[in-house]
Amino acid sequence: NMAIRELKVCLLGDTGVGKSSIVCRFVQDHFDHNISPTIGASFLTKTVPFGQELHKYLIWDTAGQERFHSLAPMYYRGSAAAVVVYDITKLDSFQTLKKWVKELKEHGPEDIVVAIAGNKNDLGDIREVPMKEAKEFAESIAAIFIETSARNAVNVEELFQKISKQIPPLQNPDVESNESFKLTQQPPPSTRRCC
Amino acid sequence: MASEQLPSEFDVVILGTGLVESVVAAACSRVGQRVLHLDRRSYYAGKWASFTFNGLLSWIEEQSKITASEEHDWSSQLEDGEDLIGLTTGDVSQVTNLQVFNYTSEEEEQVPSLEEEAKEDEEEDEGGADQTPAGETQEEGAPSSESEVKEEINTPAQKSQPEKSKKRLTYAELLKEGRRFNIDLVSKLLYSRGALIDLLIKSNVSRYAEFKNVIRILTCRHGNIEQVPCSRSDVFSSKLLSVVEKRMLMRFLTSCLDRDTPLLYQDFAERPYLEFLQYQKLSENLQHFLIHSIAMTTPDTPTAAALAATQHFLKCLGRYGNTPFLFPLYGLGEIPQCFCRMCAVFGGIYCLRHSVHALVVDKCSSRCKAVIDSTGQRISCSHLVLEEGCFTQTAPPTRCVSRAVLITDGSVLPTEAEQQVSIVTIPSESPVRMVELCPSSMTCIPGTHLVHLTCQSVGSAFEDLSPVVNRMFRTPDSDHPEPRPEVLWCLYFNMPEGLESEGGELPPNVSVCLGPDGSLGHDGAIAQAELIFQKILPGEEFCPPGPAPEDILYQGEEPDASPAQPGEEPEASSSQPGEEPEASSSQPGEEPDTGTSNQGEEPEASSSHQGEAEASPTCKGEESETSPSQQGEEPDASSSPCTEDSDTCPNQLEDGTQG
Ligand SMILES: Cc1cc2nc3c(=O)[nH]c(=O)nc-3n(C[C@H](O)[C@H](O)[C@H](O)COP(=O)(O)OP(=O)(O)OC[C@H]3O[C@@H](n4cnc5c(N)ncnc54)[C@H](O)[C@@H]3O)c2cc1C
Ligand SMILES: Nc1nc2c(ncn2[C@@H]2O[C@H](COP(=O)(O)OP(=O)(O)O)[C@@H](O)[C@H]2O)c(=O)[nH]1
Ligand SMILES: [Mg+2]
Numbered sequence: 001n002m003a004i005r006e007l008k009v010c011l012l013g014d015t016g017v018g019k020s021s022i023v024c025r026f027v028q029d030h031f032d033h034n035i036s037p038t039i040g041a042s043f044l045t046k047t048v049p050f051g052q053e054l055h056k057y058l059i060w061d062t063a064g065q066e067r068f069h070s071l072a073p074m075y076y077r078g079s080a081a082a083v084v085v086y087d088i089t090k091l092d093s094f095q096t097l098k099k100w101v102k103e104l105k106e107h108g109p110e111d112i113v114v115a116i117a118g119n120k121n122d123l124g125d126i127r128e129v130p131m132k133e134a135k136e137f138a139e140s141i142a143a144i145f146i147e148t149s150a151r152n153a154v155n156v157e158e159l160f161q162k163i164s165k166q167i168p169p170l171q172n173p174d175v176e177s178n179e180s181f182k183l184t185q186q187p188p189p190s191t192r193r194c195c
Numbered sequence: 196m197a198s199e200q201l202p203s204e205f206d207v208v209i210l211g212t213g214l215v216e217s218v219v220a221a222a223c224s225r226v227g228q229r230v231l232h233l234d235r236r237s238y239y240a241g242k243w244a245s246f247t248f249n250g251l252l253s254w255i256e257e258q259s260k261i262t263a264s265e266e267h268d269w270s271s272q273l274e275d276g277e278d279l280i281g282l283t284t285g286d287v288s289q290v291t292n293l294q295v296f297n298y299t300s301e302e303e304e305q306v307p308s309l310e311e312e313a314k315e316d317e318e319e320d321e322g323g324a325d326q327t328p329a330g331e332t333q334e335e336g337a338p339s340s341e342s343e344v345k346e347e348i349n350t351p352a353q354k355s356q357p358e359k360s361k362k363r364l365t366y367a368e369l370l371k372e373g374r375r376f377n378i379d380l381v382s383k384l385l386y387s388r389g390a391l392i393d394l395l396i397k398s399n400v401s402r403y404a405e406f407k408n409v410i411r412i413l414t415c416r417h418g419n420i421e422q423v424p425c426s427r428s429d430v431f432s433s434k435l436l437s438v439v440e441k442r443m444l445m446r447f448l449t450s451c452l453d454r455d456t457p458l459l460y461q462d463f464a465e466r467p468y469l470e471f472l473q474y475q476k477l478s479e480n481l482q483h484f485l486i487h488s489i490a491m492t493t494p495d496t497p498t499a500a501a502l503a504a505t506q507h508f509l510k511c512l513g514r515y516g517n518t519p520f521l522f523p524l525y526g527l528g529e530i531p532q533c534f535c536r537m538c539a540v541f542g543g544i545y546c547l548r549h550s551v552h553a554l555v556v557d558k559c560s561s562r563c564k565a566v567i568d569s570t571g572q573r574i575s576c577s578h579l580v581l582e583e584g585c586f587t588q589t590a591p592p593t594r595c596v597s598r599a600v601l602i603t604d605g606s607v608l609p610t611e612a613e614q615q616v617s618i619v620t621i622p623s624e625s626p627v628r629m630v631e632l633c634p635s636s637m638t639c640i641p642g643t644h645l646v647h648l649t650c651q652s653v654g655s656a657f658e659d660l661s662p663v664v665n666r667m668f669r670t671p672d673s674d675h676p677e678p679r680p681e682v683l684w685c686l687y688f689n690m691p692e693g694l695e696s697e698g699g700e701l702p703p704n705v706s707v708c709l710g711p712d713g714s715l716g717h718d719g720a721i722a723q724a725e726l727i728f729q730k731i732l733p734g735e736e737f738c739p740p741g742p743a744p745e746d747i748l749y750q751g752e753e754p755d756a757s758p759a760q761p762g763e764e765p766e767a768s769s770s771q772p773g774e775e776p777e778a779s780s781s782q783p784g785e786e787p788d789t790g791t792s793n794q795g796e797e798p799e800a801s802s803s804h805q806g807e808a809e810a811s812p813t814c815k816g817e818e819s820e821t822s823p824s825q826q827g828e829e830p831d832a833s834s835s836p837c838t839e840d841s842d843t844c845p846n847q848l849e850d851g852t853q854g
Contacts, residue, residue, distance in 0.1 A: 041540060041742075042403070042540055064544065067199065068199065068546035068549070069547070070545040072239050072532040072535060072536065073239075073525075074404070074525070074529050074532040075532075075536070077525055077529070078405075179408070180406060181405060182404075182406075183396050183401035183406060
């Protein structure tokens with residue numbers, strides 16, 4: 001029986017670069033040209049096997065809060081990884097990538113795994129961002145780099161596999177690190193016994 | 196990237212992202228209203244915000260700037276039969292009496308441990324007194340907080356003692372690690388059976404946050420800090436109480452939970468609680484605990500009110516932990532953000548650093564038809580919700596809260612055990628409550644504690660609270676024999692409490708949200724939000740549960756895999772976005788058809804059923820029907836046989852008294 005590890009992943013990047021499409025492709029293996037903001041989706045989940053573990057990704061989409069640059073710090077809390085997406089056909093979206101990375105460094109957890117995804121690589125003929133340049137930038141911040149196409153299902157699973165590889169192994173599964181809990185779950189088991 | 200223009204038509208426009216505004220936003224968006232949520236600030240949560248250390252310094256600086264309202268003439272935006280009401284672009288309900296004291300060292304140095312230092316302090320008692328920064332108020336505009344912050348205090352004990360010494364935090368380190376602080380402007384806790392917890396659970400917004408139990412209730416008496424017994428086992432193991440006292444306390448508290456308690460205190464209802472407790476022949480020890488730590492009132496509080504508070508306290512025990520209180524990881528400022536995310540997830544549009552300059556009012560109906568934003572754009576709306584302090588003619592606040600925020604180097608009552616969040620009740624004319632947060636609450640860095648003090652203002656925050664700070668901690672102005680944690684940095688300010696009824700005749704479709712009140716819980720804010728929601732959408736359900744991630748389906752796929760209901764209420768299904776055509780059409784999104792996604796093939800049908808991780812897609816519906824009841828854990832959930840959940844315990848309490 002494999003241990004399930006929940007990993008929060010948040011997506012960042014300008015509106016229209018294909019964040020929601022990447023999530024939809026990964027979770028659903030589905031692509032829709034007219035994807036709308038995923039209404040009602042707090043986060044989506046997908047579980048993938050990795051080594052001796054199961055990685056259950058809790059994928060948080062921006063819910064449109066990136067559109068006017070109003071993402072809340074709580075969005076980044078507790079993320080194991082962040083996928084910063086740009087559109088290879090939009091130089092602008094690559095330039096603002098740096099802003100997103102900066103924001104992540106400011107608000108995200110210190111040990112967060114960062115992946116940079118150049119999306120829409122099916123549109124190579126109208127490319128504006130050279131792969132080399134993006135790759136060098138990713139290397140300079142020690143981030144994963146990959147070009148994806150949510151439309152053609154290229155490298156989307158690979159993106160998450162790369163993330164899985166970078167996630168540090170579980171250190172001590174027995175140690176309840178923080179004694180913090182979610183309200184939707186059962187109240188935390190107390191050590192006291194009742195009656 | 197934010198050069199895009201805002202859409203110009205909404206059902207509800209909301210200004211300000213404090214708790215009340217954010218709950219209203221989530222509630223409206225959840226039932227299909229098109230919501231525009233704006234804040235003129237660059238951060239969420241307004242007065243409810245929490246800041247990194249560096250963010251707090253910027254906030255302090257901002258407070259000293261007098262934000263003059265810019266004058267604009269938007270009359271060109273008006274149509275026939277319309278009027279303008281101008282709004283302030285600054286905040287008229289600002290904090291006042293801001294004072295900062297920095298006691299960190301300039302360079303790294305070794306300082307002796309608490310005990311030794313305490314002894315030395317007795318000898319050279321005047322050590323740091325002359326270096327106390329002058330308590331200047333920012334209002335007078337004079338010295339920027341910057342200069343105060345930079346002021347350096349040398350500790351009296353500078354000889355490096357090799358033994359038992361620890362590294363003293365420097366200001367540079369504080370700044371460097373500043374992002375790991377989350378410092379709330381408001382200090383409150385969540386009652387485990389309070390309105391906010393209920394709302395978080397009911398709406399599923401609780402998914403976005405994590406909580407810690409407040410582990411200890413402490414009190415300060417005769418200069419000592421003592422732990423208040425908070426469960427039966429605490430009572431029985433307490434060294435502060437005699438056997439007789441233990442029995443009396445048990446008997447008294449049990450009677451408080453009795454349905455016919457009113458009979459018990461009938462004659463005392465309006466008389467001081469102290470008199471009632473004396474009449475009950477409770478010892479001074481017990482009177483102290485009961486008045487200050489359990490009812491959290493004053494001796495002269497009317498008995499009926501004090502007993503109601505006591506009942507609330509007792510009912511909240513044992514739901515999540517052995518005190519009635521919870522605290523959110525990363526600070527209280529997370530909570531409004533969680534509701535904002537809920538709003539966004541259901542299509543609400545968010546824009547910070549954006550203000551509204553004027554309301555457009557229809558002369559005939561006197562309703563607000565639209566707002567004019569800071570770019571001059573006219574945005575129409577059917578309802579407008581404003582944070583307090585938007586109108587220039589606001590009356591000055593009648594009541595204020597005095598606040599102190601300290602970064603200290605240890606707990607006021609250190610334990611061997613794990614780090615703990617504690618609440619300390621400090622009796623005084625205007626009772627002071629102190630919340631001590633440990634690093635694992637994600638509000639401060641290892642080696643420090645973050646301490647919030649709050650009381651009703653009598654004078655300035657410094658006047659009200661610095662005596663308590665000097666009594667509880669070591670500062671250059673304190674001199675007590677016991678070892679106490681040292682204050683490294685502290686901030687005082689007064690914050691006005693919710694300003695009642697401003698602006699006199701507002702258009703009927705405009706609501707104003709009050710700011711945080713001085714109470715410990717959140718019931719006032721939640722009640723207010725619900726009231727505003729019902730005014731906007733009479734008869735609509737307030738924050739029905741959102742779908743669980745596992746239950747989200749893409750429309751058109753697997754039509755037979757009918758979505759599971761996350762909530763207990765069957766009627767919630769009709770408002771489930773994406774699954775029913777008519778529900779989707781009421782959603783603000785442009786393309787209702789793609790609203791949600793299918794999780795059918797997911798092996799982990801329900802995180803709480805790990806053993807059955809192989810559930811097939813068709814099983815999902817059934818699976819998920821069971822999980823909500825686990826999530827809900829409303830009182831009935833505790834009826835599960837003999838769990839740790841001590842909901843069932845109070846009844847057995849009498850057994851204890853016999854034992
Ligand atoms: C001072 C105080 C008094 C309270 N009195 C009441 C009350 O009268 N009625 C009420 O409904 N709620 C009362 N409460 C609330 C109630 O204690 C909590 O709901 C409950 O204690 C939550 O803790 P628990 O369920 O873990 O049980 P706890 O009682 O905290 O823990 C159970 C453990 O306590 C030990 N224990 C229990 N009884 C005895 C005993 N007689 N002698 C020695 N050990 C014992 C058992 O070994 C058991 O392991 C009181 C709370 C406080 C702060
Ligand atoms: N050609 C192409 N179009 C894409 C790809 N991914 C997304 N899109 C389109 O880009 C637009 C924006 O995608 P969306 O996922 O909504 O972006 P988001 O705003 O970042 O979430 C949509 O019209 C998508 O259909 C891709 O890989 N290739
Ligand atoms: Mg999107």
